[in-house]
Structure formats: structure tokens, C-alpha cells
Amino acid sequence: MTAKKIAYYALTSKGHTIVSRLAVKLGGTVYASRRLEAEGATPFDSLSDLIAATFNAFDAHVFVAASGIVVRCLAPHLQSKETDPAVVCLDQEGKFAISLLSGHLGGANELATQCARVMDGQPVITTATDSVGVLSIDMLAQSRGLAIGDISKVKYVNMALLEGLLVQLHDPEDWLGLAWNMNFEGVNSVEDWDTSRPGVWVSWQNDCPEGALCLHPRTLHMGIGCRRDVSKEEILDHVHTIFAAKGLALKSVASLGSVEAKRNEVGLLEAAEDFGVEPVFYSTKQLASIDVPSPSDMVLAHMAVPSVAEASALLASHGGELIVTKQKTSTVTLAVARTRND
Known part of the structure; x- marks a missing residue:
């Protein structure tokens, strides 16, 4: 505790x-x-x-x-x-x-x-799993830092494990560390998934098949640039729109980053709170050190760096890959980078 x-x-x-x-x-x-x-x-x-x-x-x-x-x-x-x-x-x-x-x-x-x-x-x-010394999938997910999609699905997986049944598992990056566990059967694609059987689907995307317990690794890092006095709603609307369009899971959000000049931007701080993450703010020197695919002369003129959103996302991901280049509205710019479980 x-x-x-x-x-x-x-x-x-x-x-x-x-x-x-x-x-x-x-x-x-x-x-x-x-x-x-x-x-x-x-x-x-x-x-x-x-x-x-x-x-x-x-x-x-x-x-x-x-x-x-x-x-x-x-x-x-x-x-x-x-x-x-x-x-x-x-x-x-x-x-x-x-x-x-x-x-x-x-x-x-x-x-x-x-x-x-x-x-x-x-x-x-x-609790049944503890009483007989069997793996509890919700405890394992929590210990590995994975967010649980539909908590009601946990009981079906745990019950199958208690009964000694083989449980389906889609976890290509082995976030759960179960690659060699004999109680689980690896499934590579949605097409191979049997909806009549319990199983666990680990993904940072919105691709969970029907009936599966979906677990989301917190691996997506958002970089956000915004106008002064932007509202929380404007930021959330843009994030939700882009995540839906790109098929990304909101529960996989791990961080929100921006430029130091935005440290006291209320809308940005409130948006970070909604996502349950601590915002991270980078100096112009840190941001300028990152090569980005979409530098902006306008951002350079206003913020003294060629990129806020893409550079912040890449910095937060600690060497991850940029999976969403900057996407703009009139008040908010969003980019998303992803870390892998290597």
C-alpha cells in the first residue's frame, strides 16, 4: 500500500x-x-x-x-x-x-x-484466484501498467483460468509477459479470434474484438500546441476527433507535453487532468533539438521553435515513433508518438 x-x-x-x-x-x-x-x-x-x-x-x-x-x-x-x-x-x-x-x-x-x-x-x-494460487488477470494488468477496458470482462477470463481452460491472448509486444505461459493461446488477428471463448486483447488501438477483455498499454504520448486562453473543451474535442479517426485508444494515453510557455494555460492543465496524466513542459532549447517532419515558420515566429506538438510528443516518448503528425484546428495542434515494449 x-x-x-x-x-x-x-x-x-x-x-x-x-x-x-x-x-x-x-x-x-x-x-x-x-x-x-x-x-x-x-x-x-x-x-x-x-x-x-x-x-x-x-x-x-x-x-x-x-x-x-x-x-x-x-x-x-x-x-x-x-x-x-x-x-x-x-x-x-x-x-x-x-x-x-x-x-x-x-x-x-x-x-x-x-x-x-x-x-x-x-x-x-x-478472492477465488488468490485462494487457489491462480493468476488474476486484473492484478497482472495493474502491475504491468495496463488500463482495463471493460472491467466486467475480467471475471470471464479469471473464471476460465480457475477452471484450467485455455485462454486466447493477443499481445504481440508481450506487455503482459505471458508469451510462454501455457494457460494462454496466442492469437494474431481479429479474423482468428473465437468470440465464443474468453480471451485477452492487448492493444493501443480501438481494435478489440467482441467479447474480449481489452487491455490498453499506456504508450501514447500527446504533444499539444494551443492558442492563448484555449478552453479544455476545444482541446478534448480535437483529441477525441483525431483518436477516433486514427483508431487510437484514449485509455492508452501516457502523457501530454507542450512548450514551457504554456505551463499556466488553464485549458491545457484541465485537459491533462481529464486524461489522468501530469503535463510535461519543455524548454525551447529541448524542443529545438528534435528533428520533426512538419516544422512551421509560424510556430517559429511565435514560440521561437519550429515545432511544439511533434517535438513534445517525441520528447515525451523517449525515442518513440511519431504515429500521428501534427493535426490542426484554429486553436489546437496535436501530434502523437508511441513507445514500444522492447
């Missing part, structure tokens, strides 16, 4: 002793019932009201309480296994740490194991 924000909840004195011990070892914020007058804890009157405020503010929640109480407090706030935070529940003696919610993607299985280790107790993990 490195760099995760964890909240701990205690309803009793024993519970407060446990969560305090966990917080010292694992870090985080401790909440305790007001009647305990617990030192070092933020007091609360109603656990349900507190969870309404904290549920989405933390990456993980650890309760020392009956699991039934915890479930009732959490129920109104649950959305998706892809977005819900991790939840772990411990008994009053700290003997058992139950991974209650978001065991895989949220990290509750890992957190339960860590809590049990601190308390010299036993982690209780009920």
Missing part, C-alpha cells in the same frame, strides 16, 4: 489500540468514537455519517468492527470494483484481517496481509 492514503476506524478501546498500532507501522489517519476520548484520533459521533465524508477521500479503509456494521455503512457508497477504495475489517483481538472490498485492483488483499503481519494475525482473503 505504498503512498496510499489509509483511514482507520475504532469503535472500542481495544479497537483504538489496534488501529493506533497499524497507523504507526503503515501510516494513515485514525478515527475513533467520541466516547472513547482517544488520544491521537479524530473523534466521530456517527460512523455512517463519517464514512459518507471519507469514503472517496481515502485510498483504503481499515475497520476494527463487526463486518456487518461495516457493510451497512459502506453499502450506499459502493460504485465499481474499478474505483471503490480498499476495505479491510479486523476483529477486536486483531487475530483476523479480512479483505472485504476491492481485493485486487484496490489493494485490499495486500493491505489485509500487511495488517495481519503487523498484528501477528491471519489475513482472510476470499
